[in-house]
Amino acid sequence: MPELPEVEALVDDLSRRLDGRAVVRVDIAAFSCLKTYDPPITALAGGMVDGVTRHGKFLDIDVSGTHLVLHLARAGWVRWKDEVPQLPARPNSKSPLAARIVLDNGAGLDITEAGTRKSLALYVVRDPSEIEGIARLGPDPLADDFTIDVLRSILDKAGRAQIKGVLRHQSNIAGIGNAYSDELLHAAKMSPFKPSNSLDDEEMQTLYDAIRNVLGDAVKRSEGLAASELKGEKKSNMAVHGRTGQKCPVCGDVVREVSFADSSLQYCPTCQTGGKPLADRRMSKLLK
Known part of the structure; x- marks a missing residue:
């Protein structure tokens, strides 16, 4: 998408x-x-x-x-x-x-x-x-008025909802989807299942910087490219999204996946979850 x-x-x-x-x-x-x-x-x-x-x-x-x-x-x-x-x-x-x-x-x-x-x-x-x-779109994450206080308000309002879902919900923040929510959470070294209202001040700053940098860098890389070149550019620069089973470019651990009914997320256990794999509920059901 x-x-x-x-x-x-x-x-x-x-x-x-x-x-x-x-x-x-x-x-x-x-x-x-x-x-x-x-x-x-x-x-x-x-x-x-x-x-x-x-x-x-x-x-x-x-x-x-x-x-x-x-x-x-x-x-x-x-x-x-x-x-x-x-x-x-x-x-x-x-x-x-x-x-x-x-x-x-x-x-x-x-x-x-x-x-x-x-x-x-x-x-x-x-x-x-x-x-x-x-x-009903939320604020644009690259706009000047998207401040760390705006992000804090969004996450606090979401309560204990998992942070990945909050970031990709368009009424919260406009433009972030499944792929870039994986990428910016990897850059911020955060679990996609982390409760949204559990971030301390340092974690909030880290996440805010990741949002601005990951999206901003992707926009800069795409400048001047024709539409036919954009999909390849996006895929070639992903650190974890769409890279299940491959090595994390940061730490070398194996990128893992959690599957849902119609989508999936990718993450690095070492970078994001303290080395602990997240439960893949769909796979768990198949193994029973």
């Missing part, structure tokens, strides 16, 4: 490509992705792209005051095409194409979603705050 650093890089890449271009039309190939009906998708035709911005993990393309907003979900992506077919895209259940933006110079943007679990969302709105997911 694209998270804050990747979406920020998409904003940078698409801003250069789309700025000043006119939208000829937007084709919907997977009707389930379109979540709004007023304004209609045809309202974008003929409009000029005035800017591309981000709200958490949401990508916002301003087309003459009407906003085309994307949430790429778990398996969505955007693919730039120097030339797109002139005929409108047709619905095809076997194709990953969800929508296509056609521009006045013949180029365009394919919005795709892999797999069978379709959760990519496309909205056409007059104001991005009309979208519930944007309206």
